[in-house]
Amino acid sequence: MLDIFDILGPVMVGPSSSHTAGAVRLGAMARALLGGQPVKADIALHGSFAETGQGHGTDRALVAGLLGMRPDDLDIPRSFEIAAERGMEFKIYPVQLRDAHPNTAVLKVEDAAGKQLTVQGTSIGGGRIRVDKINGVDVNFTGTYNTLVVRHQDVAGELSRITNELAVGGVNIANMSLCRSRRGGDVLTIIETDQKLQPDLVQRIGTLYAVHDVTYYEKEDV
Amino acid sequence: MALESMQEIFDKIEKTQKPFWQVILDTDMDEREVTAEESMERMRYTWKAMLESVDSYQSERRSVSGLVGGDGRKMRDYAAGTESLCGPYLQEVIATALSVGESNACMCKIVAAPTAGACGVLPAVMVPLYKNGGAAEEEILRALYVASGIGAVIAFRACIAGAAGGCQAEIGSASAMAAGALTALRGGDAAQIGNAVAMALKNLMGLVCDPIAGLVEVPCVKRNVVGAVNAISCADMALAGITSRVPVDQVIDCMGDVGRRMPVEFRETALGGLAVTPFGQSVKEQMNQRS
Numbered sequence: 001m002l003d004i005f006d007i008l009g010p011v012m013v014g015p016s017s018s019h020t021a022g023a024v025r026l027g028a029m030a031r032a033l034l035g036g037q038p039v040k041a042d043i044a045l046h047g048s049f050a051e052t053g054q055g056h057g058t059d060r061a062l063v064a065g066l067l068g069m070r071p072d073d074l075d076i077p078r079s080f081e082i083a084a085e086r087g088m089e090f091k092i093y094p095v096q097l098r099d100a101h102p103n104t105a106v107l108k109v110e111d112a113a114g115k116q117l118t119v120q121g122t123s124i125g126g127g128r129i130r131v132d133k134i135n136g137v138d139v140n141f142t143g144t145y146n147t148l149v150v151r152h153q154d155v156a157g158e159l160s161r162i163t164n165e166l167a168v169g170g171v172n173i174a175n176m177s178l179c180r181s182r183r184g185g186d187v188l189t190i191i192e193t194d195q196k197l198q199p200d201l202v203q204r205i206g207t208l209y210a211v212h213d214v215t216y217y218e219k220e221d222v
Numbered sequence: 223m224a225l226e227s228m229q230e231i232f233d234k235i236e237k238t239q240k241p242f243w244q245v246i247l248d249t250d251m252d253e254r255e256v257t258a259e260e261s262m263e264r265m266r267y268t269w270k271a272m273l274e275s276v277d278s279y280q281s282e283r284r285s286v287s288g289l290v291g292g293d294g295r296k297m298r299d300y301a302a303g304t305e306s307l308c309g310p311y312l313q314e315v316i317a318t319a320l321s322v323g324e325s326n327a328c329m330c331k332i333v334a335a336p337t338a339g340a341c342g343v344l345p346a347v348m349v350p351l352y353k354n355g356g357a358a359e360e361e362i363l364r365a366l367y368v369a370s371g372i373g374a375v376i377a378f379r380a381c382i383a384g385a386a387g388g389c390q391a392e393i394g395s396a397s398a399m400a401a402g403a404l405t406a407l408r409g410g411d412a413a414q415i416g417n418a419v420a421m422a423l424k425n426l427m428g429l430v431c432d433p434i435a436g437l438v439e440v441p442c443v444k445r446n447v448v449g450a451v452n453a454i455s456c457a458d459m460a461l462a463g464i465t466s467r468v469p470v471d472q473v474i475d476c477m478g479d480v481g482r483r484m485p486v487e488f489r490e491t492a493l494g495g496l497a498v499t500p501f502g503q504s505v506k507e508q509m510n511q512r513s
Contacts (some may be wrong), residue, residue: 004223004250005264007336007373008366011271014326015438017338052436055286055509057329077329125383
Protein backbone atom coordinates (compact mmCIF):
# COMPACT_ATOMS: atom_id res chain seq x y z
CA MET A 1 0.00 0.00 0.00
CA LEU A 2 1.21 3.50 -0.83
CA ASP A 3 1.98 5.96 1.96
CA ILE A 4 1.74 9.71 1.42
CA PHE A 5 5.46 9.98 0.65
CA ASP A 6 5.06 7.51 -2.18
CA ILE A 7 2.63 10.09 -3.58
CA LEU A 8 4.81 13.15 -2.82
CA GLY A 9 8.09 11.53 -3.70
CA PRO A 10 10.52 10.08 -4.22
CA VAL A 11 12.93 12.97 -4.40
CA MET A 12 14.82 11.77 -7.44
CA VAL A 13 16.87 12.51 -10.50
CA GLY A 14 14.57 12.49 -13.59
CA PRO A 15 13.12 11.73 -15.99
CA SER A 16 11.04 8.72 -14.93
CA SER A 17 10.19 7.24 -11.54
CA SER A 18 9.92 3.74 -13.00
CA HIS A 19 12.71 3.91 -15.59
CA THR A 20 15.19 6.00 -13.59
CA ALA A 21 14.53 6.00 -9.81
CA GLY A 22 13.37 2.35 -9.81
CA ALA A 23 16.39 1.36 -11.89
CA VAL A 24 18.78 2.98 -9.37
CA ARG A 25 17.09 0.98 -6.61
CA LEU A 26 17.38 -2.29 -8.54
CA GLY A 27 21.12 -1.69 -8.97
CA ALA A 28 21.50 -0.77 -5.31
CA MET A 29 19.59 -3.91 -4.30
CA ALA A 30 21.91 -6.14 -6.36
CA ARG A 31 24.92 -4.43 -4.77
CA ALA A 32 23.51 -4.92 -1.26
CA LEU A 33 22.69 -8.58 -1.87
CA LEU A 34 26.20 -9.16 -3.21
CA GLY A 35 27.48 -7.52 -0.04
CA GLY A 36 29.69 -4.88 -1.58
CA GLN A 37 31.09 -3.26 -4.68
CA PRO A 38 30.87 -5.41 -7.82
CA VAL A 39 33.91 -5.40 -10.10
CA LYS A 40 31.92 -6.93 -12.96
CA ALA A 41 28.28 -6.50 -13.94
CA ASP A 42 26.27 -8.05 -16.71
CA ILE A 43 23.02 -6.15 -17.17
CA ALA A 44 20.19 -7.58 -19.29
CA LEU A 45 17.19 -5.35 -20.01
CA HIS A 46 13.73 -6.69 -20.84
CA GLY A 47 10.64 -5.07 -22.37
CA SER A 48 10.21 -1.33 -21.96
CA PHE A 49 13.55 -1.15 -20.12
CA ALA A 50 15.20 -2.33 -23.33
CA GLU A 51 12.95 -0.25 -25.63
CA THR A 52 13.14 3.19 -24.02
CA GLY A 53 15.79 2.58 -21.37
CA GLN A 54 18.48 4.63 -22.99
CA GLY A 55 16.36 7.76 -23.35
CA HIS A 56 15.30 7.48 -19.71
CA GLY A 57 18.82 6.88 -18.47
CA THR A 58 17.82 3.40 -17.22
CA ASP A 59 21.27 2.09 -18.18
CA ARG A 60 23.09 4.83 -16.27
CA ALA A 61 20.65 4.52 -13.36
CA LEU A 62 21.28 0.77 -12.94
CA VAL A 63 25.04 1.33 -13.01
CA ALA A 64 24.63 4.18 -10.49
CA GLY A 65 22.80 1.83 -8.15
CA LEU A 66 25.54 -0.78 -8.48
CA LEU A 67 27.98 1.97 -7.47
CA GLY A 68 25.94 2.58 -4.31
CA MET A 69 24.12 5.74 -5.35
CA ARG A 70 20.57 6.62 -4.28
CA PRO A 71 17.79 7.81 -6.61
CA ASP A 72 18.49 11.49 -5.79
CA ASP A 73 22.24 11.40 -6.50
CA LEU A 74 23.18 14.12 -8.98
CA ASP A 75 26.05 11.93 -10.21
CA ILE A 76 23.63 9.41 -11.77
CA PRO A 77 24.08 10.87 -15.29
CA ARG A 78 27.86 10.43 -14.87
CA SER A 79 27.71 6.85 -13.60
CA PHE A 80 29.47 5.29 -16.61
CA GLU A 81 32.50 7.53 -16.07
CA ILE A 82 32.48 6.86 -12.32
CA ALA A 83 32.30 3.09 -12.93
CA ALA A 84 35.42 3.39 -15.10
CA GLU A 85 37.21 5.38 -12.39
CA ARG A 86 36.35 2.75 -9.77
CA GLY A 87 37.23 -0.16 -12.01
CA MET A 88 33.75 -1.68 -12.39
CA GLU A 89 33.39 -3.36 -15.78
CA PHE A 90 29.87 -3.67 -17.13
CA LYS A 91 27.96 -4.56 -20.24
CA ILE A 92 24.34 -3.84 -21.03
CA TYR A 93 22.24 -5.65 -23.61
CA PRO A 94 18.58 -6.41 -24.39
CA VAL A 95 17.02 -9.74 -23.50
CA GLN A 96 13.60 -11.33 -23.94
CA LEU A 97 12.29 -13.01 -20.81
CA ARG A 98 9.18 -15.15 -20.54
CA ASP A 99 6.34 -13.91 -18.35
CA ALA A 100 8.25 -10.91 -17.05
CA HIS A 101 6.92 -7.43 -16.23
CA PRO A 102 7.88 -4.90 -18.96
CA ASN A 103 10.32 -3.06 -16.69
CA THR A 104 12.58 -5.94 -15.74
CA ALA A 105 16.37 -6.20 -15.48
CA VAL A 106 18.59 -9.19 -14.78
CA LEU A 107 21.81 -8.20 -13.04
CA LYS A 108 24.66 -10.66 -12.84
CA VAL A 109 27.30 -9.24 -10.54
CA GLU A 110 30.65 -10.39 -9.26
CA ASP A 111 32.84 -8.97 -6.48
CA ALA A 112 36.63 -8.80 -6.25
CA ALA A 113 36.77 -12.15 -4.42
CA GLY A 114 34.93 -13.85 -7.28
CA LYS A 115 31.59 -14.19 -5.48
CA GLN A 116 28.77 -14.15 -8.03
CA LEU A 117 25.09 -13.31 -7.76
CA THR A 118 22.24 -13.03 -10.24
CA VAL A 119 19.27 -10.85 -9.35
CA GLN A 120 16.14 -10.45 -11.46
CA GLY A 121 14.10 -7.45 -10.47
CA THR A 122 11.27 -5.28 -11.69
CA SER A 123 10.47 -1.61 -11.44
CA ILE A 124 6.78 -1.73 -10.55
CA GLY A 125 5.98 2.01 -10.75
CA GLY A 126 6.53 5.20 -8.80
CA GLY A 127 10.14 4.22 -8.14
CA ARG A 128 9.17 1.12 -6.20
CA ILE A 129 10.81 -2.22 -7.03
CA ARG A 130 10.28 -5.92 -6.54
CA VAL A 131 12.96 -8.63 -6.57
CA ASP A 132 11.65 -11.65 -8.51
CA LYS A 133 14.56 -14.10 -8.57
CA ILE A 134 17.88 -14.60 -6.84
CA ASN A 135 20.21 -17.05 -8.59
CA GLY A 136 17.22 -18.43 -10.47
CA VAL A 137 15.12 -19.10 -7.36
CA ASP A 138 11.74 -17.31 -7.20
CA VAL A 139 11.49 -14.71 -4.46
CA ASN A 140 9.20 -11.74 -3.83
CA PHE A 141 10.31 -8.73 -1.82
CA THR A 142 10.45 -4.99 -2.36
CA GLY A 143 13.17 -3.36 -0.29
CA THR A 144 10.61 -1.29 1.60
CA TYR A 145 11.64 -3.26 4.70
CA ASN A 146 15.02 -4.25 6.04
CA THR A 147 15.57 -7.56 4.31
CA LEU A 148 17.61 -10.57 5.32
CA VAL A 149 18.41 -13.13 2.64
CA VAL A 150 19.68 -16.43 4.02
CA ARG A 151 20.86 -19.31 1.83
CA HIS A 152 20.95 -22.52 3.81
CA GLN A 153 20.69 -26.29 3.60
CA ASP A 154 17.21 -27.83 3.63
CA VAL A 155 17.32 -29.40 7.09
CA ALA A 156 14.72 -29.61 9.84
CA GLY A 157 14.70 -26.76 12.34
CA GLU A 158 16.97 -24.32 10.54
CA LEU A 159 14.23 -21.72 10.16
CA SER A 160 13.51 -21.79 13.89
CA ARG A 161 17.21 -21.29 14.65
CA ILE A 162 17.27 -18.24 12.37
CA THR A 163 14.06 -16.72 13.75
CA ASN A 164 15.21 -17.45 17.29
CA GLU A 165 18.28 -15.26 16.71
CA LEU A 166 15.96 -12.49 15.50
CA ALA A 167 13.70 -12.92 18.53
CA VAL A 168 16.64 -12.71 20.91
CA GLY A 169 17.81 -9.59 19.05
CA GLY A 170 14.40 -7.96 19.53
CA VAL A 171 13.67 -7.89 15.81
CA ASN A 172 10.07 -8.26 14.62
CA ILE A 173 9.39 -10.08 11.35
CA ALA A 174 7.08 -8.23 8.96
CA ASN A 175 6.99 -10.75 6.08
CA MET A 176 8.78 -13.99 5.40
CA SER A 177 9.13 -16.49 2.58
CA LEU A 178 11.06 -19.69 2.08
CA CYS A 179 11.78 -21.45 -1.19
CA ARG A 180 13.92 -24.50 -1.85
CA SER A 181 15.36 -25.81 -5.10
CA ARG A 182 14.71 -29.46 -4.11
CA ARG A 183 14.32 -31.60 -0.98
CA GLY A 184 17.58 -31.57 0.95
CA GLY A 185 19.02 -28.94 -1.38
CA ASP A 186 19.54 -25.21 -1.08
CA VAL A 187 16.90 -23.03 0.55
CA LEU A 188 16.49 -19.30 0.14
CA THR A 189 14.80 -17.71 3.14
CA ILE A 190 13.78 -14.07 2.83
CA ILE A 191 12.88 -12.24 6.02
CA GLU A 192 11.60 -8.67 6.02
CA THR A 193 11.87 -6.94 9.38
CA ASP A 194 10.56 -3.81 11.08
CA GLN A 195 13.81 -3.09 12.88
CA LYS A 196 17.32 -2.70 11.54
CA LEU A 197 19.67 -5.61 12.16
CA GLN A 198 22.97 -5.00 13.94
CA PRO A 199 26.01 -6.36 12.08
CA ASP A 200 26.79 -8.88 14.85
CA LEU A 201 23.28 -10.32 14.59
CA VAL A 202 23.67 -10.80 10.84
CA GLN A 203 27.05 -12.39 11.50
CA ARG A 204 25.62 -14.78 14.13
CA ILE A 205 22.97 -15.96 11.68
CA GLY A 206 25.74 -16.49 9.13
CA THR A 207 27.51 -18.94 11.47
CA LEU A 208 24.43 -21.08 12.18
CA TYR A 209 24.69 -24.83 11.56
CA ALA A 210 23.29 -25.15 8.02
CA VAL A 211 23.64 -21.58 6.73
CA HIS A 212 25.77 -21.18 3.61
CA ASP A 213 25.68 -17.42 3.44
CA VAL A 214 23.63 -14.45 4.50
CA THR A 215 23.15 -11.01 3.02
CA TYR A 216 21.32 -8.06 4.43
CA TYR A 217 19.65 -5.12 2.70
CA GLU A 218 18.90 -2.11 4.85
CA LYS A 219 16.02 0.03 3.61
CA GLU A 220 16.74 3.56 2.41
CA ASP A 221 16.75 6.21 5.10
CA VAL A 222 15.28 9.56 4.22
CA MET B 223 -2.73 5.17 2.83
CA ALA B 224 -5.59 3.75 4.84
CA LEU B 225 -8.08 6.37 3.59
CA GLU B 226 -9.98 4.89 0.69
CA SER B 227 -12.30 7.69 -0.38
CA MET B 228 -12.70 11.44 -0.17
CA GLN B 229 -15.93 10.73 1.70
CA GLU B 230 -13.97 8.86 4.37
CA ILE B 231 -11.77 11.95 4.81
CA PHE B 232 -14.85 14.21 4.97
CA ASP B 233 -16.40 11.91 7.61
CA LYS B 234 -13.22 12.01 9.70
CA ILE B 235 -13.14 15.81 9.46
CA GLU B 236 -16.76 15.94 10.60
CA LYS B 237 -16.18 13.50 13.46
CA THR B 238 -12.88 14.86 14.80
CA GLN B 239 -13.47 18.53 13.92
CA LYS B 240 -9.92 18.62 12.60
CA PRO B 241 -8.94 20.27 9.32
CA PHE B 242 -8.27 18.21 6.19
CA TRP B 243 -4.48 18.39 6.47
CA GLN B 244 -4.49 17.14 10.03
CA VAL B 245 -6.58 14.09 9.19
CA ILE B 246 -3.92 13.17 6.62
CA LEU B 247 -1.10 13.86 9.10
CA ASP B 248 -2.82 11.65 11.71
CA THR B 249 -3.16 8.86 9.15
CA ASP B 250 0.53 9.09 8.26
CA MET B 251 1.57 8.99 11.93
CA ASP B 252 -0.59 5.96 12.45
CA GLU B 253 0.57 4.11 9.37
CA ARG B 254 4.30 4.71 9.44
CA GLU B 255 4.47 4.77 13.26
CA VAL B 256 6.06 8.21 13.38
CA THR B 257 5.51 11.29 15.54
CA ALA B 258 3.86 14.45 14.20
CA GLU B 259 7.29 16.12 14.23
CA GLU B 260 8.90 13.29 12.24
CA SER B 261 6.14 13.34 9.65
CA MET B 262 6.29 17.13 9.42
CA GLU B 263 10.09 17.06 9.02
CA ARG B 264 9.79 14.67 6.12
CA MET B 265 7.20 16.93 4.51
CA ARG B 266 9.54 19.88 5.04
CA TYR B 267 12.37 17.93 3.38
CA THR B 268 10.03 17.17 0.45
CA TRP B 269 9.05 20.83 0.16
CA LYS B 270 12.70 21.97 0.27
CA ALA B 271 13.49 19.53 -2.52
CA MET B 272 10.57 21.00 -4.50
CA LEU B 273 11.89 24.53 -3.97
CA GLU B 274 15.35 23.40 -5.00
CA SER B 275 13.94 21.80 -8.15
CA VAL B 276 12.71 25.28 -9.11
CA ASP B 277 15.82 27.21 -8.06
CA SER B 278 18.31 24.84 -9.72
CA TYR B 279 16.83 25.40 -13.20
CA GLN B 280 19.40 26.08 -15.90
CA SER B 281 18.01 27.17 -19.23
CA GLU B 282 21.03 25.96 -21.27
CA ARG B 283 20.37 22.31 -20.40
CA ARG B 284 18.92 20.07 -23.11
CA SER B 285 17.27 16.66 -22.84
CA VAL B 286 18.66 13.47 -24.47
CA SER B 287 16.64 13.97 -27.64
CA GLY B 288 17.41 17.72 -27.70
CA LEU B 289 13.67 18.50 -27.87
CA VAL B 290 13.35 19.95 -24.40
CA GLY B 291 15.06 22.84 -22.60
CA GLY B 292 15.06 26.62 -22.43
CA ASP B 293 11.29 27.28 -22.52
CA GLY B 294 11.05 28.21 -18.83
CA ARG B 295 13.55 30.96 -19.51
CA LYS B 296 11.69 32.10 -22.63
CA MET B 297 8.47 32.47 -20.65
CA ARG B 298 10.24 34.52 -17.95
CA ASP B 299 11.99 36.76 -20.49
CA TYR B 300 8.70 37.40 -22.28
CA ALA B 301 6.89 38.21 -19.05
CA ALA B 302 9.66 40.56 -17.97
CA GLY B 303 9.56 42.49 -21.24
CA THR B 304 5.87 42.95 -21.76
CA GLU B 305 2.58 42.69 -19.95
CA SER B 306 1.49 39.08 -20.37
CA LEU B 307 -2.12 38.11 -20.93
CA CYS B 308 -2.28 36.08 -17.74
CA GLY B 309 -0.75 38.46 -15.22
CA PRO B 310 2.05 38.16 -12.63
CA TYR B 311 1.03 35.00 -10.72
CA LEU B 312 -0.07 32.91 -13.69
CA GLN B 313 2.93 33.82 -15.86
CA GLU B 314 5.25 32.67 -13.07
CA VAL B 315 3.18 29.48 -12.68
CA ILE B 316 3.67 28.73 -16.39
CA ALA B 317 7.41 29.46 -16.25
CA THR B 318 7.82 27.27 -13.15
CA ALA B 319 5.88 24.32 -14.60
CA LEU B 320 8.05 24.46 -17.73
CA SER B 321 11.29 24.82 -15.77
CA VAL B 322 10.70 21.86 -13.46
CA GLY B 323 9.40 19.66 -16.29
CA GLU B 324 12.50 20.52 -18.33
CA SER B 325 14.82 19.84 -15.40
CA ASN B 326 13.24 16.41 -15.03
CA ALA B 327 13.80 15.62 -18.72
CA CYS B 328 17.44 16.72 -18.30
CA MET B 329 18.09 14.27 -15.42
CA CYS B 330 18.10 16.90 -12.68
CA LYS B 331 16.68 16.42 -9.17
CA ILE B 332 12.89 16.76 -8.80
CA VAL B 333 10.08 15.49 -6.55
CA ALA B 334 7.75 12.97 -8.19
CA ALA B 335 4.26 14.37 -7.43
CA PRO B 336 2.64 11.96 -7.97
CA THR B 337 4.97 10.93 -10.83
CA ALA B 338 8.17 12.31 -12.31
CA GLY B 339 6.34 13.17 -15.54
CA ALA B 340 3.94 15.42 -13.58
CA CYS B 341 6.59 16.83 -11.22
CA GLY B 342 6.08 20.43 -12.39
CA VAL B 343 2.43 20.89 -11.41
CA LEU B 344 2.57 21.23 -7.60
CA PRO B 345 5.73 23.37 -7.46
CA ALA B 346 4.28 25.55 -10.23
CA VAL B 347 1.29 26.56 -8.13
CA MET B 348 3.02 26.58 -4.73
CA VAL B 349 6.46 28.10 -5.23
CA PRO B 350 5.33 31.39 -6.86
CA LEU B 351 2.81 31.89 -4.01
CA TYR B 352 5.51 31.22 -1.43
CA LYS B 353 7.97 33.56 -3.10
CA ASN B 354 5.55 36.44 -3.53
CA GLY B 355 4.59 36.26 0.13
CA GLY B 356 1.18 34.73 -0.56
CA ALA B 357 1.85 31.76 1.70
CA ALA B 358 4.17 30.97 4.62
CA GLU B 359 6.11 27.70 4.80
CA GLU B 360 3.82 26.17 7.45
CA GLU B 361 0.76 26.89 5.30
CA ILE B 362 2.46 25.29 2.30
CA LEU B 363 3.32 22.17 4.32
CA ARG B 364 -0.30 21.82 5.39
CA ALA B 365 -1.42 22.25 1.80
CA LEU B 366 1.03 19.49 0.77
CA TYR B 367 -0.61 17.13 3.28
CA VAL B 368 -3.93 17.90 1.59
CA ALA B 369 -2.35 17.23 -1.83
CA SER B 370 -0.83 13.91 -0.73
CA GLY B 371 -4.08 12.72 0.83
CA ILE B 372 -5.95 13.45 -2.39
CA GLY B 373 -3.23 11.68 -4.41
CA ALA B 374 -3.37 8.63 -2.17
CA VAL B 375 -7.15 8.34 -2.59
CA ILE B 376 -6.81 8.64 -6.39
CA ALA B 377 -4.01 6.02 -6.40
CA PHE B 378 -6.20 3.67 -4.39
CA ARG B 379 -9.48 4.11 -6.30
CA ALA B 380 -8.13 4.76 -9.80
CA CYS B 381 -4.47 5.09 -10.85
CA ILE B 382 -1.66 7.63 -11.06
CA ALA B 383 0.62 6.11 -13.73
CA GLY B 384 0.45 6.91 -17.44
CA ALA B 385 1.05 3.25 -18.23
CA ALA B 386 -2.05 2.37 -16.21
CA GLY B 387 -4.48 5.16 -17.11
CA GLY B 388 -3.01 7.65 -19.58
CA CYS B 389 -2.00 11.26 -18.96
CA GLN B 390 -5.30 11.96 -17.18
CA ALA B 391 -3.93 9.70 -14.42
CA GLU B 392 -0.62 11.59 -14.18
CA ILE B 393 -1.21 15.24 -15.03
CA GLY B 394 -4.89 14.87 -14.13
CA SER B 395 -4.06 13.54 -10.65
CA ALA B 396 -1.33 16.14 -10.13
CA SER B 397 -3.80 18.84 -11.15
CA ALA B 398 -6.45 17.52 -8.76
CA MET B 399 -3.90 17.40 -5.92
CA ALA B 400 -2.81 20.97 -6.69
CA ALA B 401 -6.41 22.20 -6.94
CA GLY B 402 -7.28 20.73 -3.54
CA ALA B 403 -4.06 22.05 -1.98
CA LEU B 404 -4.68 25.59 -3.27
CA THR B 405 -8.29 25.53 -2.08
CA ALA B 406 -7.16 24.48 1.41
CA LEU B 407 -4.41 27.09 1.40
CA ARG B 408 -6.91 29.85 0.67
CA GLY B 409 -9.22 28.76 3.49
CA GLY B 410 -11.62 26.54 1.59
CA ASP B 411 -13.53 23.94 3.60
CA ALA B 412 -13.61 20.19 2.98
CA ALA B 413 -16.54 20.37 0.57
CA GLN B 414 -14.80 23.08 -1.44
CA ILE B 415 -11.61 21.01 -1.57
CA GLY B 416 -13.66 18.08 -2.87
CA ASN B 417 -15.27 20.25 -5.53
CA ALA B 418 -11.91 21.59 -6.68
CA VAL B 419 -10.55 18.03 -7.00
CA ALA B 420 -13.61 16.83 -8.89
CA MET B 421 -13.54 19.74 -11.33
CA ALA B 422 -9.80 19.45 -11.98
CA LEU B 423 -10.06 15.72 -12.76
CA LYS B 424 -13.13 16.17 -14.94
CA ASN B 425 -11.46 18.85 -17.03
CA LEU B 426 -8.57 16.57 -17.98
CA MET B 427 -10.51 13.34 -18.28
CA GLY B 428 -9.58 11.21 -21.27
CA LEU B 429 -6.19 12.84 -21.82
CA VAL B 430 -3.93 10.23 -23.44
CA CYS B 431 -0.29 9.43 -22.65
CA ASP B 432 1.52 9.62 -26.00
CA PRO B 433 5.16 10.49 -25.38
CA ILE B 434 7.32 10.95 -28.47
CA ALA B 435 9.96 8.19 -28.65
CA GLY B 436 8.69 7.06 -25.25
CA LEU B 437 10.56 9.92 -23.57
CA VAL B 438 9.22 12.10 -20.75
CA GLU B 439 9.67 15.19 -22.93
CA VAL B 440 7.04 15.96 -25.61
CA PRO B 441 4.20 16.57 -24.80
CA CYS B 442 4.85 15.93 -21.08
CA VAL B 443 6.64 19.16 -20.16
CA LYS B 444 3.95 21.51 -21.49
CA ARG B 445 1.16 19.37 -20.07
CA ASN B 446 2.52 20.31 -16.65
CA VAL B 447 1.46 23.86 -17.55
CA VAL B 448 -2.10 22.85 -18.34
CA GLY B 449 -2.25 20.81 -15.13
CA ALA B 450 -1.15 23.81 -13.06
CA VAL B 451 -3.38 26.39 -14.75
CA ASN B 452 -6.36 24.05 -14.58
CA ALA B 453 -5.72 23.57 -10.85
CA ILE B 454 -5.76 27.31 -10.20
CA SER B 455 -8.98 27.89 -12.11
CA CYS B 456 -10.68 24.97 -10.35
CA ALA B 457 -9.53 26.20 -6.93
CA ASP B 458 -10.88 29.65 -7.67
CA MET B 459 -14.17 28.20 -8.92
CA ALA B 460 -14.50 26.09 -5.77
CA LEU B 461 -13.70 29.07 -3.55
CA ALA B 462 -16.34 31.06 -5.45
CA GLY B 463 -18.89 28.48 -4.38
CA ILE B 464 -19.14 26.73 -7.73
CA THR B 465 -19.72 23.01 -7.23
CA SER B 466 -19.11 19.88 -9.24
CA ARG B 467 -22.42 18.29 -10.12
CA VAL B 468 -20.82 14.83 -10.02
CA PRO B 469 -19.58 13.91 -6.51
CA VAL B 470 -15.80 13.71 -6.21
CA ASP B 471 -15.43 9.96 -5.48
CA GLN B 472 -17.59 9.19 -8.51
CA VAL B 473 -15.35 11.38 -10.65
CA ILE B 474 -12.24 9.56 -9.37
CA ASP B 475 -13.81 6.14 -10.06
CA CYS B 476 -14.82 7.35 -13.50
CA MET B 477 -11.26 8.47 -14.29
CA GLY B 478 -10.02 4.99 -13.32
CA ASP B 479 -12.66 3.40 -15.53
CA VAL B 480 -11.75 5.60 -18.51
CA GLY B 481 -8.10 4.70 -17.91
CA ARG B 482 -8.74 0.96 -17.87
CA ARG B 483 -10.74 1.18 -21.08
CA MET B 484 -8.18 3.35 -22.81
CA PRO B 485 -6.46 1.49 -25.69
CA VAL B 486 -2.93 0.40 -24.82
CA GLU B 487 -1.63 2.65 -27.62
CA PHE B 488 -2.54 5.64 -25.44
CA ARG B 489 -0.94 4.40 -22.24
CA GLU B 490 2.75 5.34 -22.38
CA THR B 491 3.61 2.79 -25.05
CA ALA B 492 4.46 5.49 -27.63
CA LEU B 493 2.29 3.61 -30.16
CA GLY B 494 -0.39 6.28 -30.56
CA GLY B 495 -1.21 9.97 -30.49
CA LEU B 496 1.60 12.49 -30.93
CA ALA B 497 4.18 9.68 -30.77
CA VAL B 498 3.07 8.35 -34.17
CA THR B 499 2.81 11.67 -36.02
CA PRO B 500 5.38 11.92 -38.82
CA PHE B 501 7.41 14.23 -36.56
CA GLY B 502 7.16 11.83 -33.61
CA GLN B 503 8.27 8.92 -35.78
CA SER B 504 11.25 10.88 -37.12
CA VAL B 505 12.46 11.61 -33.57
CA LYS B 506 12.17 7.94 -32.71
CA GLU B 507 14.23 7.00 -35.77
CA GLN B 508 16.91 9.51 -34.86
CA MET B 509 17.08 8.08 -31.33
CA ASN B 510 17.36 4.54 -32.71
CA GLN B 511 20.18 5.50 -35.05
CA ARG B 512 22.13 7.00 -32.16
CA SER B 513 22.01 3.84 -30.06
